[in-house]
Amino acid sequence: MTTLSLASDHAGLPLKLALKAALEAEGHTVNDLGTDSAESVDYPDFARKVAEAVASGQAPFGILVCGTGIGMAMTANRHPGIRAAVLHDTTEARLTRAHNDANVACFGARTIGAETALDALRVFLATPHEGGRHARRVAKIDQPAG
Template identity: 50%
Template sequence: MIAIGSDHGGYDLKESIKKYFNEKGIEYKDFGTFSNESVDYPDFALKVAEAVAGGECDRGILLCGTGVGISIAANKVPGIRAAHVSDVFSARYSKEHNNANVLCMGGRVVGPGLAIMIVDEWLNAKFQGGRHQKRLDKITDIEKKYSK
């Protein structure tokens, strides 16, 4: 199951992605927001990141105006590798090389058509392991060092 969440700046794009999920039969859980009314993106980043880190959901998608703030907030949760993406190539490699478990995009930066292509590419990409796992292990070591 995919966790999805946004602030007001990513709300419309979140709704477009949910429509795509519904058409494809992809299971998701919407963690909000549920309107265009102004809210604080860290609140929704935390909900989705905790759902992914805790195993409630397999991976997550977060959206705000630019995708930057919500990705920074999500990456504060241990075990989260949130990738801020605005192109298909980066989406694929964020999964294949970085095993990104949260995809972040900006509703004011990425249009719905491109967002669907990005989501599709990211969902279908597979982590390659090997030399990339060694690098992820180093990231985990940094996380452990500063999570005291």
């Protein structure tokens, strides 16, 4: 199975814990990078931890959860080599891996249920990048603007 880095803010904590339990039950190693409490925290602090873990090779994939998933994705995507996507279903999960070689799955605890998020996450982890014409496009993501 796979080693995964996982984090959430306070709004995402219940969904993060549900995903973690399911992933560990399936045999994955989950590095939980916080938060561990419902006390208000700043989501960028936790998005950075997961982005750094994935970018450094500590884990091939990251999982981030906040209220909508959007703030986590925005923060994670500021790191070179990170391709984070907010997922709402299995179709998005499959396509973002196959076409965009996404390496961080983001979920909104206020916008998706635990079962749907887990289904999407399973598809995300199982789908390989197709390469080919998509590899050329993915290579352009980290190129400087201009």
